[in-house]
Amino acid sequence: xxxxxxxxxxxxxxxxxxxxxxxxxxxxxxxxxxxxxxxxxxxxxxxxxxxxxxxxxxxxxxxxxxxxxxxxxxxxxxxxxxxxxxxxxxxxxxxxxxxxxxxxxxxxxxxxxxxxxxxxxxxxxxxxxxxxxxxxxxxxxxxxxxxxxxxxxxxxxxxxxxxxxxxxxxxxxxxxxxxxxxxxxxxxxxxx
Amino acid sequence: xxxxxxxxxxxxxxxxxxxxxxxxxxxxxxxxxxxxxxxxxxxxxxxxxxxxxxxxxxxxxxxxxxxxxxxxxxxxxxxxxxxxxxxxxxxxxxxxxxxxxxxxxxxxxxxxxxxxxxxxxxxxxxxxxxxxxxxxxxxxxxxxxxxxxx
Numbered sequence: 001x002x003x004x005x006x007x008x009x010x011x012x013x014x015x016x017x018x019x020x021x022x023x024x025x026x027x028x029x030x031x032x033x034x035x036x037x038x039x040x041x042x043x044x045x046x047x048x049x050x051x052x053x054x055x056x057x058x059x060x061x062x063x064x065x066x067x068x069x070x071x072x073x074x075x076x077x078x079x080x081x082x083x084x085x086x087x088x089x090x091x092x093x094x095x096x097x098x099x100x101x102x103x104x105x106x107x108x109x110x111x112x113x114x115x116x117x118x119x120x121x122x123x124x125x126x127x128x129x130x131x132x133x134x135x136x137x138x139x140x141x142x143x144x145x146x147x148x149x150x151x152x153x154x155x156x157x158x159x160x161x162x163x164x165x166x167x168x169x170x171x172x173x174x175x176x177x178x179x180x181x182x183x184x185x186x187x188x189x190x191x192x
Numbered sequence: 193x194x195x196x197x198x199x200x201x202x203x204x205x206x207x208x209x210x211x212x213x214x215x216x217x218x219x220x221x222x223x224x225x226x227x228x229x230x231x232x233x234x235x236x237x238x239x240x241x242x243x244x245x246x247x248x249x250x251x252x253x254x255x256x257x258x259x260x261x262x263x264x265x266x267x268x269x270x271x272x273x274x275x276x277x278x279x280x281x282x283x284x285x286x287x288x289x290x291x292x293x294x295x296x297x298x299x300x301x302x303x304x305x306x307x308x309x310x311x312x313x314x315x316x317x318x319x320x321x322x323x324x325x326x327x328x329x330x331x332x333x334x335x336x337x338x339x340x341x342x
Contacts, residue, residue: 028255036250050251057258127244149207150242156209175203182238 009073035081041147042085056081075161134184142177193221198228202235
């Protein structure tokens with residue numbers, strides 16, 4: 001499955017380098033949800049996530065000719081997305097859910113659910129709310145590894161490639177991030 | 193396996209990142225150690241919370257907007273334009289204004305301007321001497337005046 005995906009990506013890159021205009025369109029369609037999702041979690045609101053995701057693909061377009069086939073396309077895209085989001089956060093007027101500029105209402109309203117039961121929907125929203133509130137208390141490096149692992153499902157090796165750190169550091173950060181998240185969750189539940 | 197080592201392996205075990213041998217040692221320790229098992233279950237519960245976390249999708253028309261932005265930015269800027277180059281026009285205008293101000297001050301100091309009220313008189317035709325004394329015209333005038341006196 002992984003090898004088939006990598007072969008598919010290499011074929012798209014080859015077509016792009018041969019000036020096939022539709023190749024990049026296919027790359028966007030293939031990865032737009034994943035990139036948007038990671039931007040959404042890192043930045044906390046839809047507008048900034050949209051802008052960051054757009055910038056990610058624009059940067060990818062400009063640099064795709066120099067892409068080395070020894071790494072995978074999607075970890076390369078994730079790396080651009082993570083760095084773009086971190087740059088956004090350095091901007092002086094960055095307003096995100098993490099500074100309380102927008103409440104969690106935006107997220108609560110968008111929560112998808114297939115379960116028609118109102119109680120289950122409410123519980124699910126509460127869980128997401130608690131999780132998001134606790135996540136935002138973590139340091140940037142812990143929050144980033146948890147988003148890549150728990151939300152995006154990347155392996156330790158892939159996370160190491162995205163963040164340009166060793167697998168040992170990935171293991172350590174994930175363990176410490178979960179420990180810290182546990183403490184934040186306990187604090188949050190005690191306050192209620 | 194000691195507890196310290198087992199606790200380090202909790203997250204990699206949950207994430208399926210242990211080798212066969214490590215997994216067997218870890219599971220064996222979990223059976224025997226209630227303390228480590230409790231910590232393992234707490235961490236697993238945290239991990240399981242994310243199963244219910246929302247997954248967002250890119251909004252409708254996202255790829256179209258990316259391609260449109262690519263075209264706009266390529267048309268406007270060509271290839272990537274460095275930040276300073278975008279403000280080059282403004283900088284050039286400011287430099288011209290600055291040079292103008294400095295030149296004006298320099299020129300002003302070079303001429304000994306009289307009071308503003310005398311500027312009109314300074315440039316008036318009455319003070320304009322078309323025949324200075326040491327010019328050909330001035331000598332001629334002087335000679336004619338002498339002849340007139342005679």
